[in-house]
Amino acid sequence: MPGAGIEPFYFGTDKKLLYGCYHAPQSRAPRDCGVVLCYPMAQEYIRSHRTYRQLSYHLSKFGFPVLRFDFYGCGDSEGNCDEGRIPQWLADVGSAIYEIKERHGSIKICLVGLRLGGTLAMMVAAERGDIDGIVLWDPVPSGTAYIEELATLHQERARHSLGKATHGTITESPTEILGFPLTGLMRADLQKIEVFSIRKKPANDILIIGSGEEAIQGRLKDHLKRLSARVECQHLPSPKIWIEKNKTVVPNEILKAVVSWISRVYP
Amino acid sequence: MREEALLFGKTKSLVGIITDPPDAKRSHGVPGIILLDAGIIHRVGPNRIHVKIARALAPMGFVVLRFDFSGIGDSKVRDDNLPFEESAVRETQEAMDYLSATRAIDRFHLLGISSGAIVSYKTAGRDPRVIGATLINPASYGDELRSYAKARRYWKNALSDPKRWAKALTGRANYQLIGPRLRTVFSSRRKALSVANHIAADFQSLIERRVDLRLVYSKGDLGLDCLDVILGNELRELSKRGTLKLEIIPQADHTCTLLESQQRLLTLVQNSALAMAHG
Numbered sequence: 001m002p003g004a005g006i007e008p009f010y011f012g013t014d015k016k017l018l019y020g021c022y023h024a025p026q027s028r029a030p031r032d033c034g035v036v037l038c039y040p041m042a043q044e045y046i047r048s049h050r051t052y053r054q055l056s057y058h059l060s061k062f063g064f065p066v067l068r069f070d071f072y073g074c075g076d077s078e079g080n081c082d083e084g085r086i087p088q089w090l091a092d093v094g095s096a097i098y099e100i101k102e103r104h105g106s107i108k109i110c111l112v113g114l115r116l117g118g119t120l121a122m123m124v125a126a127e128r129g130d131i132d133g134i135v136l137w138d139p140v141p142s143g144t145a146y147i148e149e150l151a152t153l154h155q156e157r158a159r160h161s162l163g164k165a166t167h168g169t170i171t172e173s174p175t176e177i178l179g180f181p182l183t184g185l186m187r188a189d190l191q192k193i194e195v196f197s198i199r200k201k202p203a204n205d206i207l208i209i210g211s212g213e214e215a216i217q218g219r220l221k222d223h224l225k226r227l228s229a230r231v232e233c234q235h236l237p238s239p240k241i242w243i244e245k246n247k248t249v250v251p252n253e254i255l256k257a258v259v260s261w262i263s264r265v266y267p
Numbered sequence: 268m269r270e271e272a273l274l275f276g277k278t279k280s281l282v283g284i285i286t287d288p289p290d291a292k293r294s295h296g297v298p299g300i301i302l303l304d305a306g307i308i309h310r311v312g313p314n315r316i317h318v319k320i321a322r323a324l325a326p327m328g329f330v331v332l333r334f335d336f337s338g339i340g341d342s343k344v345r346d347d348n349l350p351f352e353e354s355a356v357r358e359t360q361e362a363m364d365y366l367s368a369t370r371a372i373d374r375f376h377l378l379g380i381s382s383g384a385i386v387s388y389k390t391a392g393r394d395p396r397v398i399g400a401t402l403i404n405p406a407s408y409g410d411e412l413r414s415y416a417k418a419r420r421y422w423k424n425a426l427s428d429p430k431r432w433a434k435a436l437t438g439r440a441n442y443q444l445i446g447p448r449l450r451t452v453f454s455s456r457r458k459a460l461s462v463a464n465h466i467a468a469d470f471q472s473l474i475e476r477r478v479d480l481r482l483v484y485s486k487g488d489l490g491l492d493c494l495d496v497i498l499g500n501e502l503r504e505l506s507k508r509g510t511l512k513l514e515i516i517p518q519a520d521h522t523c524t525l526l527e528s529q530q531r532l533l534t535l536v537q538n539s540a541l542a543m544a545h546g
Binding site (some may be wrong): 046050 | 270271283284307308310311313318319341343393522523524525526
């Protein structure tokens with residue numbers, strides 16, 4: 001039953017405590033691999049929360065210890081919304097990995113992330129060199145394009161449901177996007193993100209899940225293969241849960257694919 | 268300020284976050300504040316506004332608990348057959364029990380946005396420990412009342428719009444659209460008014476119990492139309508007497524998406540808290 005066997009807690013350093021939700025393995029034969037889930041940012045975090053909870057539940061049922069956590073300045077973690085920075089979030093992924101290893105010893109680690117969460121997982125893994133597997137679910141390939149995409153969504157939402165309320169707030173460099181601030185520092189951080197410039201192999205095994213445009217997933221697969229990773233690409237057309245109109249959807253086909261791949265790679 | 272993640276409730280399966288004031292700031296005379304989930308959004312609230320509210324009120328001396336109803340956010344799905352309307356009220360009572368047991372608080376102020384506002388006033392009606400409630404854009408009073416309020420708004424706007432009159436008088440109006448909308452008003456009126464009367468009676472009994480009722484609406488929100496159906500002319504009178512406080516946030520949507528509207532909401536809540544702190 002969703003929610004069973006979970007432990008909500010805070011971890012990290014005293015000044016930057018992060019909220020985590022630990023799902024203990026539910027099967028009799030726990031696996032030798034811990035799964036850390038990395039959320040996307042801002043409104044996409046809120047819209048993906050239900051799906052992440054379900055994914056954690058399914059993975060724990062298959063014997064995996066799972067930790068999902070909120071980045072600094074996001075969700076229940078310490079910090080204000082305007083204090084989020086990419087270098088901090090990369091360090092937060094490291095803290096979460098440390099935390100799950102503290103509980104389970106020297107186990108393998110698989111990172112899973114949707115959208116920016118996937119991109120951050122890949123960046124951390126490439127830097128560390130000790131991550132075994134990654135699931136990249138519709139990762140954000142370019143920070144600059146991501147900002148443009150969010151700004152367009154914000155404008156569309158503003159036009160349709162906020163009406164005149166947005167007068168004067170929409171500019172080419174928006175300072176807020178869909179209910180969350182976009183600071184100059186965060187914008188600069190995001191603009192530096194470019195997955196095709198990653199030059200180190202992030203992990204031995206990588207699953208790319210694309211629910212939309214296949215071309216980007218294919219290009220990413222080629223790039224990661226050139227870095228000597230074993231890459232599997234699955235195209236699973238599905239509602240984009242990070243979009244307002246799909247916010248209540250839990251894409252079960254994708255969840256099944258993620259659980260099945262991780263179970264296969266880490267039997 | 269200190270935050271603690273916890274599991275509570277009869278089956279220890281409800282997940283919540285308590286924000287405690289610094290020890291020196293803890294005010295023992297003020298009610299505990301409980302923030303209730305808005306729809307299926309988990310306890311951080313729409314646009315993370317619950318976190319902002321909790322962290323703004325704790326330094327003022329309030330203990331704030333925000334938690335997930337069963338089946339929402341991180342809380343476990345219930346294993347009985349209780350409908351949400353009932354389980355949400357019971358779980359809010361369990362949240363009060365928890366704060367009573369761990370923080371020695373016996374009076375509470377509930378705050379909820381949208382469906383959370385509905386649970387707030389329903390719990391207030393059932394539990395005398397609730398001495399106040401802030402209802403932000405309550406609108407989910409049931410389909411009949413909502414459709415009636417919506418159709419009523421359409422006709423109010425249409426009848427005061429010279430352009431629409433001109434269209435109607437020159438035969439350019441879309442009569443195929445007008446017919447069903449007109450029918451909605453008449454067909455749903457009786458049922459909608461019956462629902463509205465029940466809610467008005469609930470409000471009345473809360474007012475008689477001197478529950479501190481604070482209603483906050485985004486300008487143009489459908490909830491305001493519902494409120495007009497529920498209380499009608501009585502609203503102005505209650506508001507004038509101060510027994511019910513009504514605040515309108517300009518330039519805001521249902522969940523206060525724009526940062527400016529979030530700030531306005533936060534300021535309103537802080538001002539209410541100041542008033543509570545001073546009795």
